[in-house]
Amino acid sequence: MSAAFVESIIRLWTGLYTKGLPPELGAERRAEVESDLWEDGSLWRERGLSSLTMQRLGRWLLGIPADLSWRLEQIGSRKERPQETQHKLERTIKMPTTLAQRGMLGFVVLLAGFFIVMGPVSFLFAGSEDWQPTTFERAFFGIVPIVAGSMILTGLYVIPISSPWRRSPIGRGAIVMALLRV
Amino acid sequence: MHATMRRKPGILFPIELSLLEAAIDLRLRGTAEFYGFMIATEVSEREGARLLTAYGTLYKALSRMEKAGLVESRWEDPLVAASEGRPRRRLYCVTAVGQAALAKSAEKERGRKASLESRPALS
Numbered sequence: 001m002s003a004a005f006v007e008s009i010i011r012l013w014t015g016l017y018t019k020g021l022p023p024e025l026g027a028e029r030r031a032e033v034e035s036d037l038w039e040d041g042s043l044w045r046e047r048g049l050s051s052l053t054m055q056r057l058g059r060w061l062l063g064i065p066a067d068l069s070w071r072l073e074q075i076g077s078r079k080e081r082p083q084e085t086q087h088k089l090e091r092t093i094k095m096p097t098t099l100a101q102r103g104m105l106g107f108v109v110l111l112a113g114f115f116i117v118m119g120p121v122s123f124l125f126a127g128s129e130d131w132q133p134t135t136f137e138r139a140f141f142g143i144v145p146i147v148a149g150s151m152i153l154t155g156l157y158v159i160p161i162s163s164p165w166r167r168s169p170i171g172r173g174a175i176v177m178a179l180l181r182v
Numbered sequence: 183m184h185a186t187m188r189r190k191p192g193i194l195f196p197i198e199l200s201l202l203e204a205a206i207d208l209r210l211r212g213t214a215e216f217y218g219f220m221i222a223t224e225v226s227e228r229e230g231a232r233l234l235t236a237y238g239t240l241y242k243a244l245s246r247m248e249k250a251g252l253v254e255s256r257w258e259d260p261l262v263a264a265s266e267g268r269p270r271r272r273l274y275c276v277t278a279v280g281q282a283a284l285a286k287s288a289e290k291e292r293g294r295k296a297s298l299e300s301r302p303a304l305s
Contacts (some may be wrong), residue, residue, distance in 0.1 A: 010237070014237075028272070029241060031257075031269065031270060031272070032218055032241055032272050033237055033241070034269045035217065035218065035219070035268070035269040035270065035271050035272070036218045036219045036222075036237060038268050038269050039217075039218075039219035039220075039268075039271075040219055040234070042268070043219075043223075055233065055234065058233045058236070059233065059234055059235070059236045059237050060236070060237060061236075062233075062236035062238075062239065063236030063237040063238025063239050063240070063242075064238060065238070066236065066238030066239045066242040066243075067237075067238035067242070068238075069242070070238065070241070070242040070245065073242075
């Protein structure tokens with residue numbers, strides 16, 4: 001996994017969690033992350049260090065909960081925004097009403113978060129005495145859980161409720177999780 | 183499920199404290215304005231951390247601090263960025279409110295330490 005690959009994942013993720021927010025707000029966050037990526041790339045190239053990939057991966061993964069809660073905060077403060085934007089945001093997420101539904105949602109979010117964090121770990125440590133994975137297999141077992149977890153979170157928090165695409169990422173992410181049996 | 187953190191008046195979150203301390207330190211060294219990556223680097227150097235503050239954590243904290251009036255921001259002149267061949271930076275500076283909040287927090291910490299030291303030691 002190269003630093004450029006991680007950089008494109010971070011760009012994709014930033015685009016996803018800022019989708020559906022007021023255009024100016026989303027554009028500002030994307031511009032800040034873009035500037036940060038440029039600055040760190042520039043500094044690391046200057047110093048000739050090699051751990052840029054891990055630095056970026058770590059900063060991205062550890063910041064995912066804050067990204068999601070920031071997005072929720074923007075939705076939560078919708079009362080301060082014009083009516084048109086409110087309507088758009090309300091279609092993006094539907095809060096569960098009963099305790100059981102909230103518990104279920106919390107469990108799914110935690111599970112998805114677990115997959116996202118465990119992806120890089122399994123990427124590094126996959127294998128046993130009977131089976132020594134190839135680099136491709138290691139990458140597969142590392143990236144698939146991240147993708148599955150991200151699909152579920154994207155389905156829950158990014159895609160508007162009315163969209164026909166909403167159920168697809170949640171369902172596919174859940175199937176991948178079940179197949180991996182973690 | 184509201185993820186909004188409720189702030190007690192006059193209380194700074196640890197990340198806010200770190201960012202304010204680093205920003206004031208930068209100001210004392212002649213850099214009045216800072217941008218995301220610069221402050222992340224400064225915080226990691228001060229705290230001896232190998233990993234810089236995560237993107238999400240950093241920009242969420244800065245956004246919350248701006249809403250609370252602890253810092254204010256402006257976008258850099260695009261011509262300056264273009265002349266250096268890089269994306270525009272969002273430049274932040276600590277406000278008087280931010281400075282006061284940091285001073286109050288430091289005072290509280292001193293008071294807490296003093297009360298701990300004045301307690302009779304358990305034998």
